[in-house]
Amino acid sequence: MAERSQTAPEAGNDVGNDDAIGGNVSKYMVLPSGYYGQPKKGHLIFDACFESGNLGRVDQVSEFEYDLFIRPDTCNPRFRVWFNFTVENVKESQRVIFNIVNFSKTKSLYRDGMAPMVKSTSRPKWQRLPPKNVYYYRCPDHRKNYVMSFAFCFDREEDIYQFAYCYPYTYTRFQHYLDSLQKRNMDYFFREQLGQSVQQRQLDLLTITSPDNLREGAEQKVVFITGRVHPGETPSSFVCQGIIDFLISQHPIARVLREHLVFKIAPMLNPDGVYLGNYRCSLMGFDLNRHWLDPSPWAHPTLHGVKQLIIQMYNDPKTSLEFYIDIHAHSTMMNGFMYGNIFEDEERFQRQAIFPKLLCQNAEDFSYSSTSFNRDAVKAGTGRRFLGGLLDHTSYCYTLEVSFYSYIIGGTTAAVPYTEEAYMKLGRNVARTFLDYYRLNPLVEKVAIPMPRLRKEKPPPYKHPLLRGPASNHPNGKGDKKSSVNHKDPSNSF
Secondary structure, eight states: OOEEEOOOOOTTTSTTOGGGOOSOOOSEEEEOTTOOSOOOTTSOEEEOOSTTOBOOEEEEOSSSEEEEEOOOBTTBTTOOOOOEEEEESOOTTEEEEEEEOOOSOSOOGGGGTOOOEEEETTEEEEEEOOGGGEEEEEEGGGTTEEEEEEEEEEOOTTOOEEEESSOOOOHHHHHHHHHHHHTTOOTTEEEEEEEEOTTOOEEEEEEESOGGGGSTTOOEEEEEEEEOSSTTOTHHHHHHHHHHHHHTSOOHHHHHHHHHOEEEEEOOSOHHHHHHTOSSOOTTSOOGGGOSSSOOTTTSHHHHHHHHHHHHHHTOTTEEEEEEEEEEEESSOOSEEEEEEOOSOHHHHHHHTHHHHHHHHHOTTBOSTTOEEEOOGGGTTSHHHHHHHHSOTTOEEEEEEEESSEEEOTTOOOEEEOOHHHHHHHHHHHHHHHHHHTTOHHHHHHHOSOOOOGGGOOOOOOOOGGGOOGGGGOSSSSSGGGGSTTOOOTTOOO
């Protein structure tokens, strides 16, 4: 266990000196300045040496206050946003103030009520800290950097507490999830390894469709979905899981979609960055979502593998690549929304707006007014822009963004914080929107016969899209109330 005493840093001298941060703190005990006795309860131990962990340095300002430095993305000091660390050896009723002092972004949802996540050994469900305990401000002591400070009171001495920027979703969790799906031996779910990352982690590709669509010579309408190209954007994985869970379910809409479409999903394009606790970059410091034009097979192998597959499908006369959707999370905006492309062809441009408009009808947290279409030069290397230029006029390419923090229901001004379940619900609503887009609604009634249900869930009564009421936002009858702002967690005693 590494131990060293820290004194308060001189104003303005340390922030920005991130070259001094070479890795994550490891079981790092902070002793008061001038203290030479045996360590005691209340001498906090910080640790980020675990999967998706990130905390590069800790400076003690006073007995109650600590400056915390985010470790920059590997091989790229520009990006410092994601944090994920544990604190132990606490004293009961010990009150502290933690200052995250070296964010690389100035704009943040912390200005709008967002709060860090916390859980502990005896309360393993992630919760948001009360917004009244969180402050985001420009700090004169840190080169006028923006600092996020939060107050916290430790209440159980034996607990290990974990704090994070948003709900973590690790590579290992993802692998366990896919393993569990594979064991179910569904004849419409296929998992393959499309390639490997630089550090030899799997690039998984899922295919979800009726086996009839995969027989030799069959024509295919393909929807291609990717996620986690930016590793710190963890809501992307929850949305992706929501899409997958819905598509493999026995819900009548899911069954119709499998009959008519082939879903290709690469849920984690940057497994190394996810594992390492980076915010935006790969192991080698590349923002992969700027390298679609010419990805290197050795420097960007996951991107290269996905691009090769898409081009192969594009060149297959039996395959119509209809949609490409890349899922991200947004650090300054509320709601879910989309980015699309601008085309000279006015009709194509108008047709591109149809899917987000339909999604807006299905998902109360999706905002069409925040959806925009652009061709900024800085976005030229993104999947949406590159594939929008490559594919023909029958294909539509989008970036789906979802807020790290909250959504605002139409007609109100109250921000509803996202939960893991609410992110997954957005994914389910994305999937069901393809039914409306392809006008397959009448077919649902034909398959809506009694069948054994997954998780004993019951589908809602079918409603015609023009008569859609609030119930149509619920693809199953279980768990959707969890996303309510009034949801009470019985373990909420922090």
